[in-house]
Each structure stands twice: as structure tokens, then as C-alpha cells.
Amino acid sequence: MDTIDSMKTFLQVIESGSFTKAAERLETSSANVSRAISALEQHLSTRLLHRTTRRIALTEAGQRYLLRCEQILANVEEAEAEARDAQMNPVGRLRLHTMPALANKYIVKAVTAYREIYPAVSFDITLANRIPDLIEEGIDVSIIMAPQLSDSSLISKVIGQTYSILCVSPDYLAEYGMPTTPAEVENHQCIKMASTVMPLDHWEMSSDQGDAIIEIKNSPFQVNVSSTVKEAILHGMGIGMVPIFNVTDELTSGTLIRVLPDYRGTLFNVYALYPSRAYLDAKTSSWVDFLRDNLPDELARDCELQVN
Secondary structure, three states: OOHHHHHHHHHHHHHHOOHHHHHHHHOOOHHHHHHHHHHHHHHHOOOOEEEOOOOEEEOHHHHHHHHHHHHHHHHHHHHHHHHHHHHHOOOEEEEEEEOHHHHHHHHHHHHHHHHHHOOOEEEEEEEOOOOOOHHHHOOOEEEEEEOOOOOOOOEEEEEEEEEEEEEEOHHHHHHHOOOOOHHHHOOOOEEEEOOOOOOOOEEEEEEOOEEEEEEOOOOOOEEOOHHHHHHHHHOOOOEEEEEHHHOHHHHHHOOOEEEOOOOEOOEEEEEEEEOOOOOOOHHHHHHHHHHHHHHHHHHHHHHOOOOO
16 A cells, blocks of 8 residues: 555545545546555554545544644655655755865866856855765765776766876985986886776876876875875875876975876776666756866866976
8 A cells, every 4th residue: 555645545535525535536446446545544543534424524543643744745745846856856965986186186166166157055065085985985976086987787978088297306316316217217216006997006197199007115104195205206206006086286386396207197087976767866967067078177287287
């Protein structure tokens, strides 16, 4: 028995005053209405209506049940209206996951601009250098960067592309000198980045002259956040690989210097991931569309940075 449908049938019987009129409103037969009320009374183990050939009347229990039904059905109608509205208008809390480097450079700024258009949407952001279980963790959208995605039931949209580069501080160069080939880099102190999207013990590089793999043989420092890799490089701990967008200011100011400028690390796609495209609510779809409209140009601009 569907309790909500039974409540609606009961309410129609009371409002119309008869089983026949209720059946007309519900576009069913009087017999079906009668069976539904009987099943409801059996379910509740109480009589709701006094029935005669001429009229129906509420019992005392029926009067109390009617009041509850009216409250419950009004709440159901309100909930359905809110759900339909969420499909049409961006509103409510968006639970977002992204990687710290993306958050600091792009996502916080994007959230600010998005909320100027859709102020009824609030954000709950989780930062982690991993691909989360969106269903298990209750996340609406994940913005990540990765060379490619493993097979997944998630829906993915490519937002843009970026890549990592090797950097070093002037102080480190003053003491140890600048390597000019991938093989020479292996003789230097190198900072490791523990990540689900990059290998730990080597760097994969590419250039117009061909590809190269740099083995990390001497590492004084390992961490799992690229912003901390950057801090270690700035403090002269060694050569490190970081996303180019994470060091544009430092490259421009000269506080970091690019190593092997003709080479770049693995090309990363920036993805928006979400669980399903079916019944996608307006806040999720509008957020993904906003990123696809605005983020590619910013990513491309940072990738094209040239520093003498």
C-alpha cells in the first residue's frame, strides 16, 4: 500500500463527500476508491469513516487522521515544489571537491564570480589531492586534474588543460648551478610530490626534441601538496615539479626560475566530475557550465607564460 496515495484518496473522499465523486476526481472507479479506504483502515487497525447508503461521516479517529493528512500532504506538495524549483533555478548548497592548487589559483575566484550571478547558491568545499568517492562522500561535483581518467560510472567534462614544470630558486642555483639536460637534473636534490596523478620516483618530461624520464635519485623532502612543494623550492631545498599556474607570480618576479624551459611535465586535463546526468539540478549544471565558459582561457593564459 502506498501511504501517500492512500492519504490523497482519503482526503478526496472527505472533500467531495462521496466515493463516486472522489473516483471522478481521481479518474478511477468507485470500487477502487472503496478498496483503498478499506485497505487504509486495515493498515491503521481503525475505522475512519461511518458509511451509509446516503452519506459518509468521519469517526473521531478519522477526524484526527484527516488533520494529520492535510499537514503531511501540504508538506509533500511543498517538498515537491522545492525539488522542481531546484531543477530550474540554481539554489541551495553545492558540495564541491577540488585539489588545493586549483582551489587557490582558480576555484575560489570562480566561486566568487559565480555567486554574483547566482547568490542563492552556497558552497561547501573539500580540498584533497585525490579523486573522491562522490556518492559515498556526498559530493555534488569534483574538479580535478589528471592525465586521464580510469573507467568510471561518473560523468566527466573537460574544463581545460595545464601542465607542470621544473623550478628552482636563485639561491639553490648560486650554490649548485643550473642543469641543462634531463640527465644533469638527476644529479641534483629533487623534491618529491606524493600524488595520485603523478609518479613519485621519476618525472616524465616532453619537448620538441623528444621525451625524457628523470629519475629522482636524491630527495631531501617529500610532501603531498603542490603549494608546499613550491615553498620548499623557494627555500632552496632543491628542484621541484609544480603546476605552471601555481608559480606564475614567482616566475614573473624572478623568485623562481624555470629549469629545462624547453621541457614540460605531463599534460593534465582539468575535469569536472559528477555522479549522473539524469535529473541534474540547476546549481550543479550551471556551475559546470560556468567553469567551462570561463576557466579554459585562464588555464591557457597561464600555460603560455613566457619568462626571459
